[in-house]
Amino acid sequence: MNKQDTAKGSEPMVQIKNLSKWYGDFQVLYNINVQINEGDCVVICGPSGSGKSTLLRCVNGLEDFREGDVIVEGVSVKEVSHNRGIYKLRSKIGMVFQHFELYPHLTALQNITLAPRKVSKVPGQETEKIAMELLERVGIPEQARKHPGEMSGGQQQRVAIARALAMKPDILLFDEPTSALDPEMIRDVLEVMVNLAKEGITMLVVTHEMGFARAVADGIIFMDEGKIVEQGDVESFFKNPASERAKDFVDRVLVHI
Amino acid sequence: MAFDWDVIWRNKYLFLGGLSVTLKLFVLALAGGLPLGIILGLGSLSSRRWLYYPTRAYVNFIRNIPLILVVFWVYFSLPLISGRSLGPFTSAVVAFVIFEATYFCEIIRAGFQSVSKGQIQSAYSTGLTYFQMVRYVLIPIAIRRVIPSLLTQGIVILQDTSLAYVIGLREFVRTAAIVDSREVRPLELYSFVAIVFLVLCLVGSLVVRRLEARDRQRV
């Protein structure tokens, strides 16, 4: 991985260190350790309920955690989570959700411009120009004036990606971005994601699209019951998964596609 | 006995005055009750106990006493607190804001709960602060979803304004009573008052239905 060479000497973009989290008495995450270098695309997979979404939400401080820490571009999430620093940190981390979560009362364009206007205080005209460029980039400029309710799932998800890009983030988090989509729309969204990965934006992607993982991921993490069971190179994960759990999982997803 | 509708025309200025008091009270009750209701609604969803419990205690207390008692209570106790008489109009406005806010709170709370966790998280994920999230995402989505209930409550408030009669406010209904004491034409006078309320409320309902139709596909 020559991307790593360029990052050599500098800190990893994201460091998850000994992270443990509980919901009440129930432990969701057990001592998670992950490093993501600048420009890398890391895929997280694993069975339902294994804690993938929870882990992702810890990275931008949408969830608090009891033990360990997440360091994003040198900033401790734990430290800033109790002050206004968390807002600044989040504005540098875009997030895309399984169910799009667009604002239904705003048009596609307004969904994208809201954060730049209110958080970065960029003037309206300028944000509209940026938003239009982003819509071009995700391939749906003609949807700019539509409301989410008037768009297909695939179109909504692409607006959501444009919205996540609007703050010019250094990192993008994806939480199963294609699993609520009809098959024919999955490709459009994956294509946008592949392009982003190739452009070198740092990505952490929860997905079961193993085609995507094989095409662009620099690393893969397999989680089960709140633990990282395997972590490493994508091809070797598929060829010979070390654990029985991962073997089962790989067999099933591969059959699936 | 023949109807004498001229009695209304003869007293048109009194009626206009009464109607304007009613409408002013209505508008101020809305203008104060809705924002206070939104704040109470936010408090009702707070995970902070010191916010949640007082809010719920207040809302449940006020909602379970009759409006007329709140009107009396404000009218007689406010002078004790503030040290001077505030008059029936100010008392009525305060009472209505205190009371209607609790109903708005319950409506808006339902609206807030209809906003998905993911929509709130996506707002936060772009760097919005709590207040920005509330102002630009939570409130606009929630309010749109409960507009029909809010407008229905608005119509109820319009009718409730006549309760301010009991503390001597010269609103629309009391105007009719005053005119009646001179003219002794209760049937005409009270029918007229009823028709005006009916027309106002029907217009309100019409607006409700229009808005419902417009927003249905959007939210």
Ligand SMILES: Nc1ncnc2c1ncn2[C@@H]1O[C@H](COP(=O)(O)OP(=O)(O)OP(=O)(O)O)[C@@H](O)[C@H]1O
């Ligand atoms: N707010 C919460 N309170 C309590 N338990 C929760 C909460 N959110 C998630 N959990 C539990 O934590 C575990 C991990 O949930 P999480 O959503 O992170 O899993 P996931 O790997 O993303 O699953 P999926 O593939 O179904 O999305 C699950 O057992 C879930 O029931």
Ligand SMILES: [Mg+2]
């Ligand atoms: Mg999940």
